[in-house]
Amino acid sequence: MSTQRVYLHDDQCVTTIATVQAVVDGAFTVEQSPFFVGGGGQPCDIGTVDGVVISGVSVDADDWVWHQSVAALTVGQQVELCVDAPRRAILSRYHTALHVLNTLAMVHYQAWITGAQMTTDYARIDFAMPWLDPVVLADLELRMNETLAANHAVRAYTMPPAEFAQRPDLIRTLNVKPPVYHGVVRIVEIVGFDGQACGGTHVRHTREVGACTIFKSENKGKQNKRLYVRFAD
Numbered sequence: 565m566s567t568q569r570v571y572l573h574d575d576q577c578v579t580t581i582a583t584v585q586a587v588v589d590g591a592f593t594v595e596q597s598p599f600f601v602g603g604g605g606q607p608c609d610i611g612t613v614d615g616v617v618i619s620g621v622s623v624d625a626d627d628w629v630w631h632q633s634v635a636a637l638t639v640g641q642q643v644e645l646c647v648d649a650p651r652r653a654i655l656s657r658y659h660t661a662l663h664v665l666n667t668l669a670m671v672h673y674q675a676w677i678t679g680a681q682m683t684t685d686y687a688r689i690d691f692a693m694p695w696l697d698p699v700v701l702a703d704l705e706l707r708m709n710e711t712l713a714a715n716h717a718v719r720a721y722t723m724p725p726a727e728f729a730q731r732p733d734l735i736r737t738l739n740v741k742p743p744v745y746h747g748v749v750r751i752v753e754i755v756g757f758d759g760q761a762c763g764g765t766h767v768r769h770t771r772e773v774g775a776c777t778i779f780k781s782e783n784k785g786k787q788n789k790r791l792y793v794r795f796a797d
């Protein structure tokens with residue numbers, strides 16, 4: 565047995581009733597949790613258990629999700645887990661924006677991702693893209709906002725690793741293996757635009773992201789360019 569990760573099937577769910585399965589000093593685990601565990605540049609969720617702060621989560625080798633909290637809990641106790649929903653929503657918007665941006669960079673400029681990081685204030689993404697210049701930047705920003713405004717639906721589904729291996733179009737990074745979880749690869753699809761392997765959380769429709777601006781770019785070595793994105797309003 566391990567913790568069922570609710571967000572993999574329903575990334576809009578931010579509250580779950582669960583039963584405490586184990587408690588150690590400063591952390592506890594449950595049979596199901598809405599907390600995103602972190603990965604792909606998206607930080608883990610924070611929130612509360614019965615109103616007491618959960619400052620972060622981690623996953624152990626047996627796939628239990630441990631919630632860091634000073635709450636006094638006992639095994640078998642039923643608890644209410646609440647994700648910090650406004651924070652999750654911002655991270656999901658940035659995460660979805662990066663899907664759009666990385667697909668445009670790949671399709672129009674053949675740029676692979678070399679890194680990504682989301683915060684509640686901005687997101688950044690690194691591309692192997694030595695040919696980046698102000699014209700390319702402006703084109704990417706324009707295309708990104710056109711795509712977001714087109715309000716594509718966003719959905720997640722899974723496929724076997726063997727099928728995934730036949731779909732190079734679903735890969736955006738060369739230096740990270742796709743996450744295989746419970747024997748399947750999770751694909752996040754922006755319907756009518758793209759699909760890519762991803763274990764994170766996203767919005768349901770691209771217009772929920774809102775308009776974005778690429779407000780800064782930096783050189784990170786000879787090949788890599790770092791682009792910073794934030795909401796325009």
Ligand SMILES: [Zn+2]
Nearest residue numbers: 659752762764
């Ligand atoms: Zn994603």
